[in-house]
Amino acid sequence: MPQPQIMLGGVPIVLHAGAPVLSEEPIGGETSMRTSDGALVSMTHWERMSGTISGNGWMPPGLHGLDYSQPLELRSTKVQSVTGTGLTYTLRGTPRPDVAPWAQALVGDDWVNTVCSVTDGVATVTSVTSAALYRVCWMPIYSVKARRPSETQDSGTASHSWSITWEET
Secondary structure (H helix, E strand, C coil), rough: CCCCCCECCECCCCCCCCCCCEEEEEEEEEEEHHHHHCCHHHHEEEEEEEEEEEECCCCCCCCCCCCEEEEEEECHHHHHHHHCCEEEEEECCCCCCCCCCEEEEEEEEEEEEEEEEEEECCCCCCCCCCCCEEEEECCEEEEECCCCCCEECCCCEEEEEEEEEECCC
């Protein structure tokens, strides 16, 4: 099975543009406050993701034709996962439609594949005899605002470096 590619605005980032390095991190309207007895309480009003995609390859990524003034679809290859002892898990975000979520069960020291189905963002895992834990994995899709990539070209090594920053809308 071929590896899925990161896609931004429908344009795949091909390996010749460099093996992409993808970072994701949550951003949000979180505030921590202390109550009158000194206990720390967090209040989160909203949360989204942000990150960067960068690479160094033989060709530029070919993303200059995108309209960066509009939201773009980002199909990530950064695997997200949730682990626990149960058989149902709520997924944070939306899985890529072209890469189905998958599940594994920890039996002894080995993770073995098991069947899972996803309906309305809830994954249901098929039970495995003697499993201590279960894990559901998926690759997310986001609607993002991205900045036009910064790029460099090194004629001495015939390579192109590039970097894109993005935030979930």
